Amino acid sequence: MNSTHRVTAQVLVGMLWLLSMALVHASAESSDHDMNYRLDTIVEQPSTRSDSNSTADHTKFEELKGPFNSGPEVTQACLKCHTEAGHQFMQNIHWTWEYENEKTGQTLGKKHLVNNFCTNSRGNEGMCAQCHTGYGWKDESFDFSDQNNIDCVVCHDRTGTYYKTPNSEGNKACSIMFEGKQPIQWEKVAQSAGLPARENCGGCHFYGGGGDGVKHGDLDSSLIHPDRKLDVHMDSEGLNFACTACHVTNKHVWAGSRYDMIAHDIGGTGMPGQRRDVATCESCHGDAPHDSSELEGIKLNNHVDRIACQTCHIPTFARGGVATKTDWDWRTAGKTRDGEGYKEKNYTQGNGKHRATYKSIKGSFKYGENLVPHYNWFDGQMIYTTIDTQFDASNGFININTFNGSADDPDSRIWPFKRMHTVQPYDKVNNTLVYMHLWGNDENAYWGNYDFAKAIETGMQKNDLPYSGEFDFVDTYSYWPITHMVAPSEDALSCDSCHTDKGRLEGVEGVYIPGRNETPWLDKAMLMILAATLLGILAHALVRMVFGPKPKHSGEH
Amino acid sequence: MSTRLVMIYTRFERFWHWTQMALIMLLMFTGFGLHGTHDLLSFKTAVSLHTVAALALMVLWLFAIFWHLTTGTWRHYLPTTKGLFAVIRFYAYGNLKGERHPYRKAYWRKHNPPQAMTYLSLKLVMFPAIWISGLAYLTYPLWGGAGSAGGALEIVAVIHLLAAFAILLFVIIHLYLLTLGGPVVEHVKPMITGFDKVDLAPEEEAYLERDEPGHIR
Numbered sequence: 001m002n003s004t005h006r007v008t009a010q011v012l013v014g015m016l017w018l019l020s021m022a023l024v025h026a027s028a029e030s031s032d033h034d035m036n037y038r039l040d041t042i043v044e045q046p047s048t049r050s051d052s053n054s055t056a057d058h059t060k061f062e063e064l065k066g067p068f069n070s071g072p073e074v075t076q077a078c079l080k081c082h083t084e085a086g087h088q089f090m091q092n093i094h095w096t097w098e099y100e101n102e103k104t105g106q107t108l109g110k111k112h113l114v115n116n117f118c119t120n121s122r123g124n125e126g127m128c129a130q131c132h133t134g135y136g137w138k139d140e141s142f143d144f145s146d147q148n149n150i151d152c153v154v155c156h157d158r159t160g161t162y163y164k165t166p167n168s169e170g171n172k173a174c175s176i177m178f179e180g181k182q183p184i185q186w187e188k189v190a191q192s193a194g195l196p197a198r199e200n201c202g203g204c205h206f207y208g209g210g211g212d213g214v215k216h217g218d219l220d221s222s223l224i225h226p227d228r229k230l231d232v233h234m235d236s237e238g239l240n241f242a243c244t245a246c247h248v249t250n251k252h253v254w255a256g257s258r259y260d261m262i263a264h265d266i267g268g269t270g271m272p273g274q275r276r277d278v279a280t281c282e283s284c285h286g287d288a289p290h291d292s293s294e295l296e297g298i299k300l301n302n303h304v305d306r307i308a309c310q311t312c313h314i315p316t317f318a319r320g321g322v323a324t325k326t327d328w329d330w331r332t333a334g335k336t337r338d339g340e341g342y343k344e345k346n347y348t349q350g351n352g353k354h355r356a357t358y359k360s361i362k363g364s365f366k367y368g369e370n371l372v373p374h375y376n377w378f379d380g381q382m383i384y385t386t387i388d389t390q391f392d393a394s395n396g397f398i399n400i401n402t403f404n405g406s407a408d409d410p411d412s413r414i415w416p417f418k419r420m421h422t423v424q425p426y427d428k429v430n431n432t433l434v435y436m437h438l439w440g441n442d443e444n445a446y447w448g449n450y451d452f453a454k455a456i457e458t459g460m461q462k463n464d465l466p467y468s469g470e471f472d473f474v475d476t477y478s479y480w481p482i483t484h485m486v487a488p489s490e491d492a493l494s495c496d497s498c499h500t501d502k503g504r505l506e507g508v509e510g511v512y513i514p515g516r517n518e519t520p521w522l523d524k525a526m527l528m529i530l531a532a533t534l535l536g537i538l539a540h541a542l543v544r545m546v547f548g549p550k551p552k553h554s555g556e557h
Numbered sequence: 558m559s560t561r562l563v564m565i566y567t568r569f570e571r572f573w574h575w576t577q578m579a580l581i582m583l584l585m586f587t588g589f590g591l592h593g594t595h596d597l598l599s600f601k602t603a604v605s606l607h608t609v610a611a612l613a614l615m616v617l618w619l620f621a622i623f624w625h626l627t628t629g630t631w632r633h634y635l636p637t638t639k640g641l642f643a644v645i646r647f648y649a650y651g652n653l654k655g656e657r658h659p660y661r662k663a664y665w666r667k668h669n670p671p672q673a674m675t676y677l678s679l680k681l682v683m684f685p686a687i688w689i690s691g692l693a694y695l696t697y698p699l700w701g702g703a704g705s706a707g708g709a710l711e712i713v714a715v716i717h718l719l720a721a722f723a724i725l726l727f728v729i730i731h732l733y734l735l736t737l738g739g740p741v742v743e744h745v746k747p748m749i750t751g752f753d754k755v756d757l758a759p760e761e762e763a764y765l766e767r768d769e770p771g772h773i774r
Contacts, residue, residue: 295608296601302698495600501593512711515593515600519715523594526722533726537733548653 043160043199047224049242058193068186071135072148077190079147086147088252094133095150097121099259104383108259114387114433116400116422116476117209117328118362122387123462126168127439131204138168155200158192161185169441171448198234199224201243210362211355213322217371217418218484222320222351230320232488246279255279258481263308263380263405264413281309306511308378308413310483312493316370317418317482321350327366328422331473334450335360341450361438361447373416373482375505377405382479387465390431393474398426398433400478407510414508416482423475425452427460429468435459559762563755564772565667566748570630573621574748580614581724583607588721611691618684633667634677641670652737661756664765679727686720 058064063077079086093099098109110121110128121128129137134149136142143149153162162184206212206221213220228235233245247256256279265280268287276283287304291297303312318324336342341360347367348354358364384401385391391398400422405412427434437458438446446455452471460467498505499515512518566574587607590598598606625631643659648671651659660669668676693700693713701709735744747753752774757765765773 295605299604305698495604499591499593499600500596512708512714514591514714517593518711519718522715522718523592526718529722529726533729537729540733541736544653548655 043224045225046158046160046199047197047236047240047242049195049197049240054194059191061191064187064190064193066187066190068190070186071151071153074186074190075135075148075150075152078152078193085152085252086150089133089150090144090147091251092133092253093257096144097132099257101260101381103260103381106384106386108382108384108386112386113384114400114435115209115215116420116424116478117215117325118438119330119424119433120387120435120438120459122435123437123459124439127166127170129167130164131207136167153189153193154203155196156193157189157200158194158197159185159189160199162189166439168439170439171441171445195242196244197242205243209325211325213318213324215325215420216480216482216484217317217324217368218314218480218482220318220320220322220324222322223484226320228488229491230487231485233486246284248277248279250277259382261378261380261382261481263378263415264305264411285309305410306407306413308415310481310486311373311375311414311416312497313486313489314373314416314482314484315487315491315493315497316372317416317485318369318371319485319487321369322353323347323349323355323367323369324371324418325365326368326371326418326420328363328420328424329365330363330422330424332358333360333363333446334452336450341448360450371418372504374419374479375414375416375508376403377407377409377412377508377510378403378415378417378481379405379409379412385433387433387435387463389433393426393428393431393472397475397477400433400476403479414505414511418480418482420478420480421475422478423473425456425471426474427456427468427470428472429470430466432466434467434471435463435465437462558756558758560661560754561757561762561765562752562774563664563757563765564751564769565662565664565753565755566751568751569620569624571748571751573617573624576617577614577621580610580617581728583610584614585721585725585728592718608695611688611695615688615692618688632665634673634680636674636677637670639670641674644669644671648734648737658739662753664755664757664761667753667755675727679724683720683723683727686716687724690714690717690720 061081063080068074068077075086089095093109096109097111098107100107112122114120118124118128125132125142126138129142133151133154134142134144135151136149151164154164161182163181165181202219202221202224205216205219206223207214208219209215213222222230223234225236226234228238233239233241244254247254249255255277262278262280265278265282266287267276267278267280268282269284270276281289288301289304289309290300292301335358342358343356343360344358345354346357347365349367350369355367356365357367382401382403385398405415425434425436426432434456436446436452436455437444438455441448443449444451444454444458446452449455453469456471457467457469493504496515497503498513501515501517503513503516505511505513505516517523584607587598587603587610589595590603591600591607640660647656647659658669666673690713694710694717697710697713735741762773
């Protein structure tokens, strides 16, 4: 082959490559990245767990040879060997979707709460319980005492091919998203069983709130294969932590829930050999993590009692090219074109994907990336406005969740939060939040019929909750502690981020922060005294020059 | 009684004065940077320089206190009203009329009365205020338990700031007074060479010429 032919061949190959890339790109664009929950995210390259020390190879197990035709059949096989796993897992919030906070007396969990994204999973389990670790929860009839209903593989599938679809049929406007899937190869999935990796947990936790990165801002699909800059611990080329490296597991119940956090861990690494079932930074790094042989390290360690590690070490969130929602307006929902719902995608996020800024089923959204958190004192206790909380809407806004904490409380530290703003429906007579009936193939489901009045009435009725029949919209805020996307130390905030006028901690009360313009009145007084002194000296010098003795000639000395 | 050039600022005193001057300048510059008055240094650099300079100055003070006590030079700073008002009158308007400075340095009284009183207040009030508050500031995590540190730290910080401001005013006036009662260089030179014109009693002169010949010219 002469050189001309070789060049021609190279050009042809190059063009083919470009064409194929364009096709791949086009097919990627065709899926909806706002609705890509777990089910739409078959992971091409599952992350590897570098810390697995299993003594079993599940592909060799007779019990897992199959054939299996359904999830529960696989679960039964799992439970033959893992005899206690079922009962143990039933204590887990991933199964119960319920959390009794003994300190505040509130009953929390997805089974009960109203949030300011899609608002409520209660009554919409047919859709929302795709992220329940069970099979088939679509209404009140789901049996929480049957361990065969546990979905083992959603967490333990290591092929990356497992997916879930809604447990009940929705309106055709929504159902279309879930069509055209390859059937699950249950035997392959079951035999792949291993410890959960990031894409397992992330299958739901990266997509909370209805899409990639929507809810948390510090959890999104960019953490499946993050680099060091994005997360120093999960860095796929480096430490490559799985979620459970920090969220340590004991009998299928694991540490670290935002419902009840340890805002100030003074337990540190514990005694030698002591097991600490907490997900805090301190449980590995201790409570004096900076190099105390240097002045800088000593000063930084002096901050540990008042400043959460996350405050400096997560300089911004939503850093991985995936945007998070910051603002949601339900009031604009329900517009149709030719009788059909539609979407507008006017936000392009860092990784090039387009995000919906309007959806008929949900309203209007705003997004953000590389966001500076909201900072405040936090004692670890989240307090929720629940469905039965009566509030005073005349304040102008409702906190879906709020938190306590102050400088006077040794258990509090200054923490970073994502703050979500939404305008959502409420019962304007009873002054309560409302459950909406969003999902369903019926004439009352909001998704498909676009009628708030019917959706709220049905949502409240299904749960025997009082509803006045009159709704309006109210501004709500929710607060999400930021704790993932920990940057490498060289990217941590510098001192000047806070020790300056109008810095990051502007407005955080009860603490004296040198350099924050803490004593403006004193500074003004000092400046005036200084000016008076200098003026006095100037006046004195002038009088001396005019009236004082003239310099003598040197000869007269 | 004769006026001679006598060594009144010995080597250590000069070293103390100029080192202290440099450290105080550095502390002023870094300290007001930390306070937010200027942005010429990063906070981290300013903290490091300020802490190191402060520790160095405290070591110097320990030596200076020891020196004052063992050499007896502390007596130069004893307050007196003798000649006090004559000097104040001179600073107020006598210097305008070209009068001669009323104070004559004595061998065991090298500062004029208001000068000695000012230095004494510097040593007994402003310096202790700045180093006690500064040490408290530096070590607040050791004593300010979480929960109350914020309020206590603010008090410490304000005291530290006020003391620093008082020292700044001292420095400004100290420098301006160099220009009164003769050329600036005449006032600065003794703190460099150690020698200044002093009125000596015949016994002092004889003693110096016999036992300290290097201390008299």
